[in-house]
Amino acid sequence: MHGTRRTRETPEAIKARKEREQSKLKEYLSLTDHVMARKKSSDWSKEAFDATTKLLQINPEFYTVWNYRRNVMLNGLFMNSTPDIINDILSEDLSMTTAALKAHPKVYWIWNHRRWCLENVPEGPAGTQDWKKANWNRELAVVEKMLDADARNFHAWNYRRYVLANTPEQRPETAELAYTTRKIEANFSNFSAWHQRSKVYVSLWESGKLNKDKCIEAELELVKNAMYTDPNDQSAWLYHRWLIGDGQNHHILASEIAAIEELLEEQPDSKWCLESLVHYRRLLVRNHAMVIGKEESERILRQCIEFLQQLQTLDTPRKRRYQDILDRLSVAKQ
């Protein structure tokens, strides 16, 4: 159980609670038996469907019942229904699971059921996509509400990507960029939003819709903002590392090193400044040794060693990692 505080119950309190629970328990068990008996006899009736609604409202984790519910729809409710009735049933299930998600935002089975519902929405009247569009468009609003409630819910982010990829009315990907900007500006620590941003950019670059070099420049500005706001926040540093990548661009690498050095002057004990400088300077030496020359390379590596030693006292839990890098640097020097 996640995040439920422990309470000390006396034996009497436990007994009293169990007595109070008795009627609920009996009701739950008899409802379970009832649904399972119908399932066993391949009952695809509306009554069976309603019974699953009742049971799932008590226990949305009971995936067997979600499975049964879908089978009741496929083999029963849908069989003699016109497409508009099927659409109504599915839309209603989407509404029902919206309510369920509010109470249980991390239950995989509810999210799965929504996907199934969406994928089974029939074509609209006269072959139009109207019903599909209406249902899928509503999903984006639902998932945005879920992310307003918990901006790091990975179920919601995954679902968001799923909806964006499959919705019949595709939005321009730049709209998603704007969404992540909003999320990041609301909270720089939201790594989920930074992550999403990196994925959207890759897609936009690969399709040629945006110019990578120009984007990177603007992104470095945004992330610098975040780094200065809270130099201890990992999210921005991780994203920064993505922007730098393998450090092939000498100009960017050098100017970012200078920018972090500036921040380090303000925050001389910043672990993330030191750590990143070690990483980027090693990239500089590895990729651009020809440009910077032997002497400068050696000076930079000496600085790295100094910083790693400083990190070992600043960030003791990870001192062995810094030692491993130090060992590798001294082997390389020999």
Add this chain to the structure above:
Amino acid sequence: MPLDKLYVDKHVAYIKSLGENKDDLTYHLTAHLRMNAIYWGLTALSIMKHKDALDRDEMIEYVMSCWDDEAGAFGPHPDHDPHILSTLSAIQILTMQDALYRVDVPRVVKFILSLQQPSGVFAGDSFGEIDTRFSYIAVNALSLLGHLHELDVDRTVQYILACKNYDGGFGNVIGAESHSGQVFVCVAALAILDRLDVIDEEMLGWWLAERQLPNGGLNGRPEKLEDVCYSFWVLSALATLKKIPWIDSDKLTAFILSAQDPENGGIADRPGDMVDVFHTHFGIAGLSLLGYPGLEDLDPVYCMPASLIEARGLRKGWEALPRRTAA
């Protein structure tokens, strides 16, 4: 009571008591996790050297009562639908109880292989939810059953690789954010398939080491709270990469111990919370990898007693901390 030692007797008693709560609503609301819960309980007991605290025959009969003859797989509870999650737990339990002979192996293998999708990822059941968790489960189960050679390894690895992010970690599907739990399953699957070469060890090792928070606990993603279960997942991946020393193991040990309920037994997600068998299992599994005195070795890749995996010739090249002797 001080929280600087492991209350083995209390935890054994707690796990034994779990089956006696049939008048408790929560017991019934979690029926869909029963098979997993037995695996968690049995593994924790084995690591604490109290494997016999639960009745073996009763356990095997329960597992077999969850066999779905139509699907050729196990559900978590009699009459519940079969799923790859409960099927792996069943195989793990039967392996630990030396009762795999009860299983119709060819049928289970067929069930598992039937869940592989064209992209290479596995679905959890016939309804088609996909997740790298299920890929790991398939790989783990096929390996335990001695049928890994029937797997399309390249396709399986290809999908896992497609879930790799720039931070070195893995998500549950393509495009998803890195998450300790997914890192555990992806790294362990790659270890079993002898394909750790596709991992960016430096980057991932760094990401994993940065999961440790000042209180010693580990989190599942950047800027999130620590949790005993995430602590295990991170630790397992670090063990597989032979990098446990990259975090402060004393602080992590203290964090896990502090999440115990010293009176009624069990371990919670974090100090002061309600205990459950899931966190009890992952807490004890983590302590084993950290070399805590008096425990059995745990295999971080299969998340089962190491001696058992070794005896089957399945051990991979992981490194846990050496077992300490009690002070």
